[in-house]
Amino acid sequence: MVSARRSFQGALPIAAMPRLCEALADDAGVASYELDFGRDEYGTAYVDVRVQAPLWLICQRTLExxxxxxxxxxxxxxxxSEREESALPGGVEPLLVAEDAKLNPIDVIEDELLLALPLVPVNPDSELPEEVIRPPEEAVSAGERPDNPFAVLRELKKT
Incomplete structure (x- = not known):
């Protein structure tokens, strides 16, 4: 595929990627992908991976x-081999290929989507709950100050 500079494009159901589905709230949707194989000016074999997918995540702010x-x-x-990694040009991530030189495109797409997931997913359209924004009425009013646990130490220091 590298020598022939092959390109592939298509759609892959998200449900067909079991490792990715474990990190998602729902496996609905389809990932659109393009894979372009070739060699760069240094003779290094590469694959360009382009994927677009709508992924269902759980917002860690609202839990929805x-x-x-x-x-x-x-x-x-x-x-x-891992020794070849140092010869890669900047901006190119290594992909270790098996000895038989076979590459499973679904695994490559799934790996790239897994790497693109945020550590803490937060819906940009969500808002903080009201109880977080405004403290409850029983909370300390501005005029009152709670007992300072270090007040005793302050008194000891004065003597």
Whole structure:
């Protein structure tokens, strides 16, 4: 595929990627992808991966599901041993290829989507709950100050 500079494009159901589904709230939707194989000016084999997918995540602010559109655009340098990683040009991520030189495109797409997931998903359209924004009425009013636990130490220091 590298020598022939092959390109593939299509749509892949998100439900077909089990490792990704474990991190999602729902496996609905379809990922659109493009894979372009080739060699760069240094002779390094690569695959350009472009994926767009609507992923269902759980907002960690509201604990409600929301759809986050994810876009991946990366170049992966195809290497056969970890020693070859240092020879990759800047901006190219390594992808270790098996000895038989076979590559499963679904695994590559799934890996790239997993890497694109945020550590703490937050719906940008969500708002903080009212009880977080405004403290309850029983809370200390501005004129009152709670007992300072260090007040005793302050008194000891004066003597």
């Amino acid at each position: 599901p929301f759809v986050m559109p994810v876009t991946v655009d990366s170049r992966l340098g195809l290497i056969r």
